Amino acid sequence: MEAVYLVLIREAETHTLHLQADISAVVELTKLGHEFRCSPVYALWPQEVSLPDAQSFYVAFFYYGQAFTQIGELVTSLAPELQPYIWFSHGLASIVVMCNDRKTIEAIRSIRSESLRAIEIWHIDDNIVEPIEIWTKPVQSSESVKFQFTKHPNLEFDTEVVVDSLQLSINRAAARASYLAPELLPFLYDLVSQISEILAGIYELSHPKKPGLPDADDPVARLRRLNTLTDYLIQLNSAFSYVSNQAFTGGPPILETECSYPPYTLLGIGTAFLSLIGFVGFVERVLQDFPVADTIRQRYSSLPGAEVSRGLDSFKREIWTHHSLDIDTHLTGVTAEPMLPHLVYFSGRLGFKETHFAISAPVQSVHACDGVRWSLMTLSHELMHAHVRDLLSAILRSPNPEMISENAFEQYHAKLCEYHKGGGPEVSLIDTLRLGILNYCVFRYGCDRLADQLQRGEKSTSRKEDFKVPDADRLLDWLRSYYRSINEIMAHVLDYHYFFNAKPSVYLQALWLSWSTVPAVLENLEHYILRTVVTVSTKTNGTIDQRFEAALGITAEYIVKLSEAHPDNILLQCARSYVQDGSRVRRLRILFLPHSYLAELTATLLVSNHIHTALITLSHDAEPSGEGYKYSIDTAEFQGKPVEAPVAFVAARLLRALQEAKEELSLEYTSAWLFLALASAVREDWYSA
Amino acid sequence: MELDVLLHGGVPEAPETVYERDINNNVGGAACRSSLHERFAVPDAQHELIIGTIEVDLTTGDIRIESAIPDSEG
Numbered sequence: 117m118e119a120v121y122l123v124l125i126r127e128a129e130t131h132t133l134h135l136q137a138d139i140s141a142v143v144e145l146t147k148l149g150h151e152f153r154c155s156p157v158y159a160l161w162p163q164e165v166s167l168p169d170a171q172s173f174y175v176a177f178f179y180y181g182q183a184f185t186q187i188g189e190l191v192t193s194l195a196p197e198l199q200p201y202i203w204f205s206h207g208l209a210s211i212v213v214m215c216n217d218r219k220t221i222e223a224i225r226s227i228r229s230e231s232l233r234a235i236e237i238w239h240i241d242d243n244i245v246e247p248i249e250i251w252t253k254p255v256q257s258s259e260s261v262k263f264q265f266t267k268h269p270n271l272e273f274d275t276e277v278v279v280d281s282l283q284l285s286i287n288r289a290a291a292r293a294s295y296l297a298p299e300l301l302p303f304l305y306d307l308v309s310q311i312s313e314i315l316a317g318i319y320e321l322s323h324p325k326k327p328g329l330p331d332a333d334d335p336v337a338r339l340r341r342l343n344t345l346t347d348y349l350i351q352l353n354s355a356f357s358y359v360s361n362q363a364f365t366g367g368p369p370i371l372e373t374e375c376s377y378p379p380y381t382l383l384g385i386g387t388a389f390l391s392l393i394g395f396v397g398f399v400e401r402v403l404q405d406f407p408v409a410d411t412i413r414q415r416y417s418s419l420p421g422a423e424v425s426r427g428l429d430s431f432k433r434e435i436w437t438h439h440s441l442d443i444d445t446h447l448t449g450v451t452a453e454p455m456l457p458h459l460v461y462f463s464g465r466l467g468f469k470e471t472h473f474a475i476s477a478p479v480q481s482v483h484a485c486d487g488v489r490w491s492l493m494t495l496s497h498e499l500m501h502a503h504v505r506d507l508l509s510a511i512l513r514s515p516n517p518e519m520i521s522e523n524a525f526e527q528y529h530a531k532l533c534e535y536h537k538g539g540g541p542e543v544s545l546i547d548t549l550r551l552g553i554l555n556y557c558v559f560r561y562g563c564d565r566l567a568d569q570l571q572r573g574e575k576s577t578s579r580k581e582d583f584k585v586p587d588a589d590r591l592l593d594w595l596r597s598y599y600r601s602i603n604e605i606m607a608h609v610l611d612y613h614y615f616f617n618a619k620p621s622v623y624l625q626a627l628w629l630s631w632s633t634v635p636a637v638l639e640n641l642e643h644y645i646l647r648t649v650v651t652v653s654t655k656t657n658g659t660i661d662q663r664f665e666a667a668l669g670i671t672a673e674y675i676v677k678l679s680e681a682h683p684d685n686i687l688l689q690c691a692r693s694y695v696q697d698g699s700r701v702r703r704l705r706i707l708f709l710p711h712s713y714l715a716e717l718t719a720t721l722l723v724s725n726h727i728h729t730a731l732i733t734l735s736h737d738a739e740p741s742g743e744g745y746k747y748s749i750d751t752a753e754f755q756g757k758p759v760e761a762p763v764a765f766v767a768a769r770l771l772r773a774l775q776e777a778k779e780e781l782s783l784e785y786t787s788a789w790l791f792l793a794l795a796s797a798v799r800e801d802w803y804s805a
Numbered sequence: 806m807e808l809d810v811l812l813h814g815g816v817p818e819a820p821e822t823v824y825e826r827d828i829n830n831n832v833g834g835a836a837c838r839s840s841l842h843e844r845f846a847v848p849d850a851q852h853e854l855i856i857g858t859i860e861v862d863l864t865t866g867d868i869r870i871e872s873a874i875p876d877s878e879g
Contacts, residue, residue, distance in 0.1 A: 583858065
């Protein structure tokens with residue numbers, strides 16, 4: 117037996133506990149008028165489970181720091197006959213012990229008791245729950261003042277409402293984190309300091325008479341900035357309500373804190389939440405250590421740049437491969453600006469998604485993150501979206517395309533025109549990036565129009581389009597309308613190079629199997645195939661045409677393989693038909709051209725080897741294996757040490773899932789184990805506080 | 806209505822393509838589709854800087870790209 121559901125039912129003033137085998141059995145227990153909550157727990161030794169005599173037994177919920185290493189300690193220190201009583205969960209009460217003898221609980225409690233943060237013990241008599249002990253480790257000092265936003269008088273009433281809500285949510289989270297997950301306190305400090313900065317910005321923009329404000333005389337620009345900052349607050353408040361519910365419910369007293377995510381309503385998903393922090397926080401730390409966007413902001417205006425190519429016919433990636441243009445050449449010594457850490461949470465609606473302040477993972481991952489389709493490796497792509505937004509904001513000097521100053525853009529446009537009229541190549545490195553992106557817009561517009569012409573049945577034997585730089589207003593419109601595509605292509609390229617070693621096997625299989633669950637892919641298949649081919653092409657050689665052929669060949673090879681392995685997968689069958697259809701490939705070849713140009717710009721000028729190395733090979737526990745990684749911790753193994761290289765760990769799990777390694781345990785079981793392991797990666801020093 | 810189409814089939818209106826949306830937003834929509842020339846007319850053409858052309862041969866699929874001012878070698 118791998119798992120059992122703990123079902124708590126409230127009948128009048130009494131709570132009863134029931135052990136059920138599966139969700140169907142849980143549903144059978146529910147009755148109108150009776151509140152119920154449940155959570156699955158997983159046996160440490162599924163082959164040797166020892167369920168207690170149901171008439172009278174104890175349940176102990178252990179809240180440990182580093183539960184993953186704690187279990188490793190228990191495995192080596194505890195008498196073998198006691199181990200079958202141990203279970204683990206998705207909640208902050210990550211270790212659960214069910215036994216008939218309280219001595220067993222005390223024996224477990226005595227091992228590394230210093231890392232115990234809280235414990236709750238129930239006696240169950242004829243199903244009736246009697247809490248007999250709740251203990252929490254005393255919090256040494258009260259630092260709650262550190263979680264208060266800097267106050268500003270006279271904010272708009274509706275802004276105040278959001279601020280108050282957010283303040284109370286963060287205070288409540290900090291209060292719980294202080295004894296249940298103190299490693300999250302620095303994360304919350306950073307959050308509070310960033311929110312204080314947003315509030316300061318709102319205050320300044322609300323009081324335009326204050327001297328020194330750059331756009332005090334431009335009420336529209338000021339309102340736009342004010343709206344953006346207010347929107348940031350609203351987004352943060354909304355995302356934090358998810359975080360608060362997922363991170364801190366299920367703490368003692370369990371009867372009083374309910375998680376809102378079935379079937380985890382009893383113990384919550386605090387450990388699963390911590391595992392998201394383990395992955396996302398690690399990547400954000402590395403990106404902070406090698407601040408590419410800040411390097412562009414601080415240095416690229418004064419560094420000599422390079423040509424950006426006047427036409428696609430003569431474009432060669434070698435124009436950007438000189439050492440002096442390499443981002444790694446300029447990273448050293450740059451001071452990183454403090455970065456707001458992303459809030460992370462599971463979402464039933466959003467799936468894997470990145471917004472300005474939050475990254476969500478699908479709730480399906482809670483059941484199946486150790487498989488291919490719901491692997492947490494997809495978080496890497498979402499993280500790259502945030503990274504690209506930062507890069508684009510540094511390159512274009514604007515946090516979003518709507519806020520690009522028209523005056524500044526006229527200068528960018530003038531420089532592009534000058535360049536295309538044959539003006540000298542005396543451009544700075546930031547100009548190279550900027551003009552490259554504008555060039556993409558020009559090439560993209562022409563190629564889109566030509567590709568569209570292919571679909572019209574005319575008698576001529578050829579189709580022709582001009583590449584033209586329009587006036588500044590129109591070019592800005594193009595940039596705004598292509599902005600999402602630009603972000604998408606750049607995110608793909610960075611994801612491929614940083615997290616998949618720029619090797620296609622794992623990347624393509626993971627990508628297309630995960631896309632099988634996304635309805636939008638089928639509706640816009642061409643675009644998804646294009647993204648894939650363009651990304652893979654950044655590691656192929658030759659002319660732009662040769663790179664297209666090579667990348668299409670690689671993509672088609674894996675799509676065909678996958679479609680054969682998954683004959684019922686309609687999306688893969690459609691993708692296969694697409695890449696084997698000559699007329700569609702002809703259109704794809706045209707669309708490829710501008711996107712390849714942008715992808716090469718990204719791969720040559722914006723990929724840092726320092727970041728790649730830090731992300732993947734930070735630990736001697738990970739070693740290359742084929743096109744992926746192998747990690748020294750095996751499935752469902754508890755070695756008594758934490759995961760130190762979370763990206764390599766998740767990559768190794770993904771490779772294992774792709775190889776369809778025969779697991780004796782269910783996907784749900786190994787996914788719960790993966791969360792425990794990944795949660796052990798969280799470090800307080802990732803954050804600045 | 807949407808649910809009915811989803812449950813029982815039917816052909817929903819084709820979504821606007823990116824290109825059509827661009828045309829509709831920028832040069833006046835359906836009125837510009839009366840001929841190929843009009844469809845690609847750009848109102849402020851005098852401000853455009855032509856930097857090259859791209860041409861595809863429909864028989865062979867070959868693509869030819871030319872730049873108004875070629876890049877210098879090396």
